[in-house]
Amino acid sequence: MTQPAQSDGQAPRKAALRMMDAVMLQGKLMSELADLTDGLSPADRARAQRLAMTTLRHLDKADRVLNAYVKKTPPVPVMNVLRLATVELCEEAEADHGVVNSAVNAVAKIPRAGHLKGLANAVLRKVAKDGPQRWTELPAARLPLWLRKPLAQAYGKLDVNQMEAVWSKPAPLDITLKSDASDWAEKLGATKLPSGSLRLENAGRVTGLEGYDEGAWWIQDAAAAMPVRLLDPKPNETIIDLCAAPGGKTMQLAASGAAVTAVDLSEKRMQRVRENLDRTGLNAELIVDDALSVAGQFDAVLLDAPCSATGTLRRHPDLPYAKDGSEFGALIGLQEAMLDHSLSLLKPGGRLVFCTCSLLPDEGECHIDALIERRSDVLVDRGALEQDWIDPAWRSSEGGLRLRPDFWRESGGMDGFYIAVLRKS
Numbered sequence: 468m469t470q471p472a473q474s475d476g477q478a479p480r481k482a483a484l485r486m487m488d489a490v491m492l493q494g495k496l497m498s499e500l501a502d503l504t505d506g507l508s509p510a511d512r513a514r515a516q517r518l519a520m521t522t523l524r525h526l527d528k529a530d531r532v533l534n535a536y537v538k539k540t541p542p543v544p545v546m547n548v549l550r551l552a553t554v555e556l557c558e559e560a561e562a563d564h565g566v567v568n569s570a571v572n573a574v575a576k577i578p579r580a581g582h583l584k585g586l587a588n589a590v591l592r593k594v595a596k597d598g599p600q601r602w603t604e605l606p607a608a609r610l611p612l613w614l615r616k617p618l619a620q621a622y623g624k625l626d627v628n629q630m631e632a633v634w635s636k637p638a639p640l641d642i643t644l645k646s647d648a649s650d651w652a653e654k655l656g657a658t659k660l661p662s663g664s665l666r667l668e669n670a671g672r673v674t675g676l677e678g679y680d681e682g683a684w685w686i687q688d689a690a691a692a693m694p695v696r697l698l699d700p701k702p703n704e705t706i707i708d709l710c711a712a713p714g715g716k717t718m719q720l721a722a723s724g725a726a727v728t729a730v731d732l733s734e735k736r737m738q739r740v741r742e743n744l745d746r747t748g749l750n751a752e753l754i755v756d757d758a759l760s761v762a763g764q765f766d767a768v769l770l771d772a773p774c775s776a777t778g779t780l781r782r783h784p785d786l787p788y789a790k791d792g793s794e795f796g797a798l799i800g801l802q803e804a805m806l807d808h809s810l811s812l813l814k815p816g817g818r819l820v821f822c823t824c825s826l827l828p829d830e831g832e833c834h835i836d837a838l839i840e841r842r843s844d845v846l847v848d849r850g851a852l853e854q855d856w857i858d859p860a861w862r863s864s865e866g867g868l869r870l871r872p873d874f875w876r877e878s879g880g881m882d883g884f885y886i887a888v889l890r891k892s
């Protein structure tokens with residue numbers, strides 16, 4: 468098979484711009500846009516994705532640099548060309564001449580905006596001259612207001628600044644080991660985090676790392692591995708994992724020796740769970756269905772409910788620009804229904820871990836507050852959070868665990884998550 472030829476650098480830029488336009492104008496997530504890099508070599512595809520992600524990560528900072536030179540904001544596709552070029556000049560320190568020329572040519576080809584190429588040229592020459600210095604003086608990029616406002620209400624502006632500082636850097640690679648009694652930290656040159664996950668800086672190609680092929684570990688953010696650590700699964704317990712794909716938590720549960728049933732609505736995403744279990748040599752019964760339709764009685768339930776994913780912005784800087792919060796009301800309703808249904812799957816005395824990778828209290832703390840009000844047979848298990856790797860300040864008043872991106876920030880932060888351990892009488 469002939470490989471697509473390596474390009475001169477224009478193809479990745481063009482693809483990055485197509486992706487940014489689709490995120491900002493059509494509300495698409497980067498994960499839905501793989502077809503926009505069709506025909507590119509693997510190296511160009513990776514570069515296109517990196518350019519788009521880096522520009523989205525620093526978008527507000529690029530706008531603040533550009534605002535000094537742009538009097539009237541041009542249409543989004545033109546603005547995206549300017550933003551990409553600004554990030555290349557200021558964050559990536561690419562050569563001025565190539566970046567400016569490429570951007571001017573890109574603007575010339577935008578339908579009904581070609582006449583703005585002169586503006587692009589003038590603005591970017593100024594950015595090339597003064598932008599890199601200004602870049603170093605600016606604080607980390609701010610989130611769009613629709614998301615910044617509720618986070619500032621929940622955590623205060625200063626703490627949101629700290630979260631934004633963590634989000635301005637790419638995430639390290641965290642992995643979960645199949646068996647804790649192993650020397651993988653040493654073999655991989657990784658740091659062992661207090662919760663047991665391993666962290667690698669600049670990991671490179673994941674599939675090339677030692678232990679990947681033999682399934683000794685899997686990629687999982689340290690925060691995402693905490694719900695199962697708190698569920699504390701035991702061999703032969705029956706555990707149902709609701710909303711399981713791509714299966715990070717399913718593998719943790721299966722590795723404990725529990726009898727695991729994993730449920731996900733998406734056949735395509737469940738295929739990822741199958742592949743992950745095959746690679747790691749772990750077992751679980753897989754059911755493709757709506758979590759609200761499954762029946763049975765289990766010793767424990769893990770509910771990792773679908774949510775806004777606002778805790779995962781380090782790896783998904785596209786999310787604040789693809790979304791506007793309008794879908795979140797429906798998600799909050801679904802989470803409440805799933806929480807009630809999960810409790811119906813629990814044997815008396817059983818335990819349920821509810822979690823979301825969200826920073827919005829409406830998708831975490833508020834659910835547990837409301838649940839305690841409406842169910843006298845459910846208790847929040849505060850004792851489950853008495854772990855030496857849990858900072859007491861992470862515990863919230865209703866008894867759950869609030870994880871934030873700026874926790875462990877000296878070693879690279881973590882995903883935002885909410886976790887509560889519940890017991891049914």
Ligand SMILES: C[S@@+](CC[C@H](N)C(=O)[O-])C[C@H]1O[C@@H](n2cnc3c(N)ncnc32)[C@H](O)[C@@H]1O
Pocket residue numbers: 691709710711712713714715716717730731732733736756757758759771772773774824
């Ligand atoms: C946050 S992800 C789960 C991550 C997973 N627990 C892990 O650790 O790898 C949410 C999942 O919920 C699934 N989902 C959404 N609505 C669902 C429903 N009604 N029933 C079952 N699964 C659902 C999605 O397909 C998605 O895979």
